[in-house]
Amino acid sequence: MSLAALLKARIRATGPISVADFMAECLGHPEHGYYTTRDPLGASGDFTTAPEISQMFGELIGLALAQSWLNQGAPAPFTLAELGPGRGTLMADILRATRGVPGFHAGLRLHLVETSPVLRAVQRRALDGVDLTHLDTVDALPDMPLWLVANEFFDALPIRQFVRAAGLWRERVVGLADGALAFGLAGPSAPEELATRSDVADGGLVEICPAARVAMDEIAARIAAHGGAALVIDYGDWRSLGDTLQAVQGHAPTDPLAAPGAADLTAHVDFEALALAAPGLAASALTPQGVFLERLGITQRARALADRLDGPALDAHIAAHRRLTHPDEMGNLFKVLGLVPAGAPMLPGLVS
Ligand code: SAH
16 A cells, blocks of 8 residues: 555544644655665765865864864763765764874764664665664663764654644644645644744744754753764754745755655744754854855865866766855755854864
């Protein structure tokens, strides 16, 4: 039975499901889930990501994390963690760039939070020879100082959507209309997360991501207790407003309800909600990816690499630099949030 048929049977039996339940099934269903069944990244997949575009992205992030570790007194051992490491490219670049940082590799205990068995295998290959531990969830991270990076992870976590109607909130749900999956609205409800959202006018839609809150709470507890830093890179903004649920298949947008399990589903990240879930930490200003990478020296690094290239390889390198940083490409759409213990120096490339 296809995932669409399974979901329809479930809705017929027990009623409409939340957008979060729909998203969780589409992405994580043990047999039919989008991430469970494939490696979605790269030209032959459905989308590409910053670390797959250029090695410069991971190199600069590696050096920023290592500098932050030095700034906090180089505690060892410590956890180096990545959430949703995809093909392992970002971590491979981080590890290569930080080889020369005294004590960093000797002190780190590498933990990768990844649910997809397909991508776990790809990550092991990319990080061949590296001692690493795979975890299913963030709460399994060790109780130690923690330096953590998450690129395009939080956008894959299931969101709930609420519409403001006559001063009340009604949850958007997935039900059936004429036998097909269709969006609808449930009766009024009052989720605690929306108590502060009196800014939303009637008809406005707000998204909340309960799984992101749970994950941030676990991360913040470790960093507040033992030191460390979290670096979150994703598309989104400060304080979510509007319907940002989107489906992508073969590098093109598609209807989120059209082919459950076959398209990638994401939603913009509400960075304010992430910062609020880490009340014990100091949050950076939310910074565009292009600005962050420029401050870390991507132009100098790009020039150094360009010296060794010519022809099509040089053209591709120049295009990759532009794609990561230019405001019309990923430079402005993607944002960076840093979190450190209150009173600790902010991560390089970010300001408090
Ligand atoms: N960070 C990578 C990949 C982004 S794709 C990159 O930048 O290229 C999203 C990643 O998060 C994939 O590795 C996916 O399998 C993983 N993922 C999605 N939902 C997850 C969840 N609930 N728990 C753990 N990993 C998850």
